[in-house]
Amino acid sequence: MTFLFIRPVPIMRRVFGILLFGLALFIIINDIKGLILCGIATYFILTEGTEFNFETNKYRLVKSFLGLNFGAWKAIPDIEYVSVFKTTEKTAVRSRSAETTVSNSVYRLNLFYNTNQKIRAYTTSDKDDAFEKAELFSKYLNTEIYDATEE
Incomplete structure (x- = not known):
């Protein structure tokens, strides 16, 4: 049994972040300074949570970015x-x-x-x-x- 809880990002914040991220990618093509805008966009999209895997008796604190979850597993x-x-x-x-x-x-x-x-x-x-x-x-x-x- 796995339990994943990710705090929801308000819809307008998510939309703004995704649009800003798209603009940042477009700018990166022409200028490396777009990476700064990319970092700001990540702030708007990034959320936190926890994930528990009761089968392996492990948990992790999760940072989630566009559905991708990152975090190190630890023993419960x-x-x-x-x-x-x-x-x-x-x-x-x-x-x-x-x-x-x-x-x-x-x-x-x-x-x-x-x-x-x-x-x-x-x-x-x-x-x-x-x-x-x-x-x-x-x-x-x-x-x-x-x-x-x-x-």
């Missing part, structure tokens, strides 16, 4: 418990003359080992989805679920 440590907690995720939104911070409530699923070490396994805005994934991890890792959502 002896997980003590699965924790689901509610937190606030803040995002800075900037404009030419103004800046604000947008807050969203999210549920995070962490796998704890060695008393206080953790692996951030999953993030969602839906409480039921968080507990479904926690049940999955609990089943495959043979651990208990700790509910720290406190509503």
Whole structure:
């Protein structure tokens, strides 16, 4: 059983990144300075996540670029418990003359080992989805679920 979670990139950010990447490739044909634009475009498209392979008992922190996943596999440590907690995720939104911070409530699923070490396994805005994934991890890792959502 393999579990892959990649944070979704907002559609407008993805479209802008792909268009910018295409423009960068066109510029690279004529001028090597297009590599700078290529790097900026990569920033808009790149996303992060986690992948677990329960058959081989390994996990990796993933960087994903246009559906290609990169990251080094590590052995899953002896997980003590699965924790689901509610937190606030803040995002800075900037404009030419103004800046604000947008807050969203999210549920995070962490796998704890060695008393206080953790692996951030999953993030969602839906409480039921968080507990479904926690049940999955609990089943495959043979651990208990700790509910720290406190509503």
